[in-house]
Amino acid sequence: xxxxxxxxxxxxxxxxxxxxxxxxxxxxxxxxxxxxxxxxxxxxxxxxxxxxxxxxxxxxxxxxxxxxxxxxxxxxxxxxxxxxxxxxxxxxxxxxxxxxxxxxxxxxxxxxxxxxxxxxxxxxxxxxxxxxxxxxxxxxxxxxxxxxxxxxxxxxxxxxxxxxxxxxxxxxxxxxxxxxxxxxxxxxxxxxxxxxxxxxxxxxxxxxxxx
Numbered sequence: 519x520x521x522x523x524x525x526x527x528x529x530x531x532x533x534x535x536x537x538x539x540x541x542x543x544x545x546x547x548x549x550x551x552x553x554x555x556x557x558x559x560x561x562x563x564x565x566x567x568x569x570x571x572x573x574x575x576x577x578x579x580x581x582x583x584x585x586x587x588x589x590x591x592x593x594x595x596x597x598x599x600x601x602x603x604x605x606x607x608x609x610x611x612x613x614x615x616x617x618x619x620x621x622x623x624x625x626x627x628x629x630x631x632x633x634x635x636x637x638x639x640x641x642x643x644x645x646x647x648x649x650x651x652x653x654x655x656x657x658x659x660x661x662x663x664x665x666x667x668x669x670x671x672x673x674x675x676x677x678x679x680x681x682x683x684x685x686x687x688x689x690x691x692x693x694x695x696x697x698x699x700x701x702x703x704x705x706x707x708x709x710x711x712x713x714x715x716x717x718x719x720x721x722x723x724x725x726x727x728x729x
Contacts, residue, residue: 550691557582560702562721567698574718577683580652588684590628592709593717598622617668629683637679638663644673644692654704673708700725716726
């Protein structure tokens with residue numbers, strides 16, 4: 519199951535990235551000065567973004583300090599996968615597995631780092647000891663959440679993403695100094711919205727320039 523999932527992940531990401539331009543990280547590392555954390559904000563690609571992978575992306579930033587930043591792209595769908603292919607078969611009964619094959623979940627590209635790993639972003643009313651809690655959302659890698667969905671015990675809102683977006687010291691600040699990104703406040707309706715194509719436009723409308 520795990521090997522099959524990896525093959526499926528690679529296939530989805532290959533199809534998604536066919537149009538993306540390969541970038542050399544050393545050539546595109548625009549180091550800037552750290553002033554303040556942009557943690558718990560939406561990071562929105564401006565019209566000046568010159569990296570094809572991130573054009574019109576919206577990223578929820580969960581950590582940001584002098585050592586770097588990371589978060590998840592929330593508006594780049596790469597396909598749908600039956601829940602059955604995302605969970606350990608031993609964790610469900612045959613009846614549950616039949617249901618899991620019939621329920622497909624959209625999967626999003628979370629960024630170019632660890633693209634073979636799956637992360638589950640969910641609303642905070644769902645309590646799980648395996649979830650890492652942030653100010654507005656929680657993040658987990660426990661697929662039990664997906665089983666709870668079919669039992670009507672899962673979180674109200676959920677996103678499944680492959681990979682994450684990360685920046686080294688000063689890298690994000692350098693990109694922001696080049697006006698490649700703008701910020702907006704966290705908006706759960708945008709993060710968990712069903713229409714991915716509308717997220718960038720809505721977030722950009724609410725954006726502001728960091729002073």
